[in-house]
Amino acid sequence: MSEALNREYIVSEEIGRGKYGVVYRCHSVATGHCRAVKSINKKLIENDAVDSQCLRNEAKLMQFVGGHRNVVQIFDVYEDDEFLHIVVEYCGAQDLYQRITARQVFSESDALRKMVPLMEAISHCHSLGVAHRDIKPDNILFNNYNELKLADFGSAECFHTGEPMSGIVGTPYYVAPEVVAGRDYNEKVDVWSAGVILYIMLAGIPPFYGDSAEEIFEAVLRANLRFPRSVFGSVSSEAKDLLRRMLCKDVSRRFSADQVLRHPWMRTGG
Missing domain, CATH: 3.30.200.20 (Phosphorylase Kinase; domain 1)
Structure with missing residues (x-):
């Protein structure tokens, strides 16, 4: 030491x-x-x-x-x-990955209590020109007062508005399709990753999955977003609308972090 x-x-x-x-x-x-x-x-x-x-x-x-x-x-x-x-x-409470593993499915109100501070943290970073680029449950911590804390900026990068980033970074289930495709991308990759987290909290399963990293990447590239009735039957239309806007393959139509925060579901909980 x-x-x-x-x-x-x-x-x-x-x-x-x-x-x-x-x-x-x-x-x-x-x-x-x-x-x-x-x-x-x-x-x-x-x-x-x-x-x-x-x-x-x-x-x-x-x-x-x-x-x-x-x-x-x-x-x-x-x-x-x-x-x-x-x-x-020091964040001594369970991280979000541990909480998802223990609970599997969250109510909309519980998911909302995680999404609002997460998106506020992402919006803050984006306002300063920083993209996290590895948003995943393991990097979402909680302190002893149960306050959410975004952590691990090892993959983060500074960006300038209108100037793209490049490089394959992130984690298979959560990485955006434009990153997998090897194209230039912008800070909205963080919004995609947060959308995957919201989907997992509400459904207990990831939106795009496979038995290997290669299969997962193929599913992400297809970006065929579905809401199986067996797991989304009781999920509100507002929550599903927000997921469609966060997990939109067309980056120009994908919500920004600020737009996510202004969505009705984020304001009312669905």
């Missing part, structure tokens, strides 16, 4: 592990507040220029979009010869 980190924080138990590093719980020496520190082994990324740049961008972009109540806050960054340490807000 960095000497500077150890002066400012008391690092305790491991709470997570990823491809390049470990996440620990820690406490501020000055305030006693509980935080999390993501410690990245630089030796593991030195031969991968793309991942190395992503990890360094993550800290910068988190600082840039920080300040919104539904985005995980970053407090400190420390770097030494061996490690990059990023100290962030």
Whole structure:
């Protein structure tokens, strides 16, 4: 551990592990507040220029979009010869992936309580010219007050209005068709991913699926959105209308994050 980190924080138990590093719980020496520190082994990324740049961008972009109540806050960054340490807000409750796995299907009112803060976080990022590019339940955390926090900006990228982005990033079930197709794209890829999350919360199944990543990508490219009566029989027409507008293959017709927030279902819960 960095000497500077150890002066400012008391690092305790491991709470997570990823491809390049470990996440620990820690406490501020000055305030006693509980935080999390993501410690990245630089030796593991030195031969991968793309991942190395992503990890360094993550800290910068988190600082840039920080300040919104539904985005995980970053407090400190420390770097030494061996490690990059990023100290962030501690979110100790179950993430959305764990909640979906436990509950499988959400009522519309419960889904609404997740979608409003999620879309507010996405809208905030987009207003600052940042696309997250990996919106998925695993990256949607909750703190001990059950407040939603958008996390993991390792795939995020800055964009300028009217200028496209490129590069295949994201996770199979949640990635937008234009990304899979290898075309240039804009920030509305985040809206597509959020739409997939809403569909899964209401139906308990993903809208586009397959037995392998290749089959999933093929289904995403077809973008044949269906609402099986067996699972959508009790879902309101307003909710289905919003899903059609978020999971629209035609990007020009797909809603922006702000348009999603103004949709009637988001205002009333269906």
